[in-house]
Amino acid sequence: MANVAADAGNNGITRREFLYYVWGASIALVAAQSAGMLVWFLIPKFREGEFGGTFTLPVDEVPDINVPPAGYAEGRFWISNLDTEQANDVMYPSDQDTLPIKGVAAIYKVCTHLGCIYTWVEANDRFECPCHGSKYRLDGRRIESPAPRDLDRFKVSALADDKITVLAESAISEENGTFLPLDLPAGTAFVQVDTGAKKLGNSTPLLCSYAGNCP
Ligand code: FES
Incomplete structure (x- = not known):
């Protein structure tokens, strides 16, 4: 030096x-x-169409109300379209719910117990986990344990036909902090699911009315 x-x-x-x-x-x-x-x-870490990023689907791909969900393997989510005011055997109102439950929900495909991949079982109108038997309703509400909570959800946005203008997006429940289903507004052309924005499911009691075993 x-x-x-x-x-x-x-x-x-x-x-x-x-x-x-x-x-x-x-x-x-x-x-x-x-x-x-x-x-x-x-710089965004995840790209469109990659888990952790966003998935943009034409609104035509959203299932009809209260029918079995549509699964998206790449995004690891199910899309359910819910309306307890049009109740049927798949989606029905319960006095254990905060009603109404209405709109589109993007539900994480991983069981909240120990992380197995569960499936929709059409014969029983519910999600069932093959590992330890947890069961969930179409909206992800827990019907049978050992799952400790309802299924987790991703944020959903309703986009106009330019794929940019956001018409509405999932609200967060004041009661329990999860994403509420999104009632799609008129003019929605695309539904976007953000798999980088996940909220845990509710730790609500088992939906005993489903199995008819309420005390
Ligand atoms: S991992 Fe699903 S019930 Fe255990």
Whole structure:
């Protein structure tokens, strides 16, 4: 360092000036690193159509009201279209629910017990987990344990035909913090599911009215 400073002095730069240059270069390097980190954080980590990112579906792909759900393997979710005011054997009102339950829900395909992949069993009109027997209604409400809570949900947005304008998006329940089903407004052309935005299912009691075993 002494030699460098001495050489710098011989070339007409004082030792003090040389240290200023070194200090300035260090500051510039730290600033460049910080800017690089900021850009890295701002770049989306997940792309459209990839789990962790968004999935945009034509509204025609949303199932009719209170019929079996549509499954999307890449996004690991089910789409259910719910309306307790048009009750049937698949989706029915219960005095254990906060009613009405109405709109489109995107339900995570992983069981809330130990993470198995459950399926929709059409013969029984419900989701059933093959691992330890947990069962859930079309909206993801827990019917039989050992699952500790209802199925988790992703955020749903209703988009106009430009695929950009957001007409409405899932509200969050004040009661328990999960995403409520989204009642699609007029003009909805696409439904977007954000698999990077998940809320845990409710820890509500088992839906005893389903099995007719209420106390
Ligand atoms: S993982 Fe589904 S019931 Fe255990």
